Amino acid sequence: GNSVTQMEGPVTLSEEAFLTINCTYTATGYPSLFWYVQYPGEGLQLLLKATKADDKGSNKGFEATYRKETTSFHLEKGSVQVSDSAVYFCAIDNNDMRFGAGTRLTVKP
């Protein structure tokens, strides 16, 4: 069945640092890939998505590229801000939706 493995947290960075949160998946066929974000005290929000190989999802300075050859969908941001502090979830959907365990990011001023 489908599964998602994402980088364990917590991750602590200084403001303006480069961020990478790794995500790899196991699935049959061609799943759609997602990153969700949960800000403190709020529900989940879709951050970005990609539906086919080599697609790049981007939003709010975050990017992730659908790499079928490495079955990965790593989340990156060139310069994080304190307001990016949140929990980030990688997810796949192949008619069988699966989420990663979440990675807590704390950005310090």
Place this chain on the structure above:
Amino acid sequence: DAGVIQSPRHEVTEMGQEVTLRCKPISGHNSLFWYRQTMMRGLELLIYFNNNVPIDDSGMPEDRFSAKMPNASFSTLKIQPSEPRDSAVYFCASSFSGKEETQYFGPGTRLLVL
């Protein structure tokens, strides 16, 4: 629009009691999802409705869990009887149509079963 509304926001109950979680999706959205978030298993999709009909309930853990959507603006997730291992945050989400569309999540209900 107020977004997806969930109630209660917090629930503390004793083992064996019935728990009912409520969700009001965004008006005009045809799909509704129930998720559970635990530290052990992360976020899991429990059940997914489209046009008030359950499409996929394969994530529902066991018979103690049931979900209904009597109309387009209301859904419930019921646990009877509740057990301590049901303690989690339960999220409701809705989308315009199906899983491929952007899902908008409610704030969640934090459930603690003692």
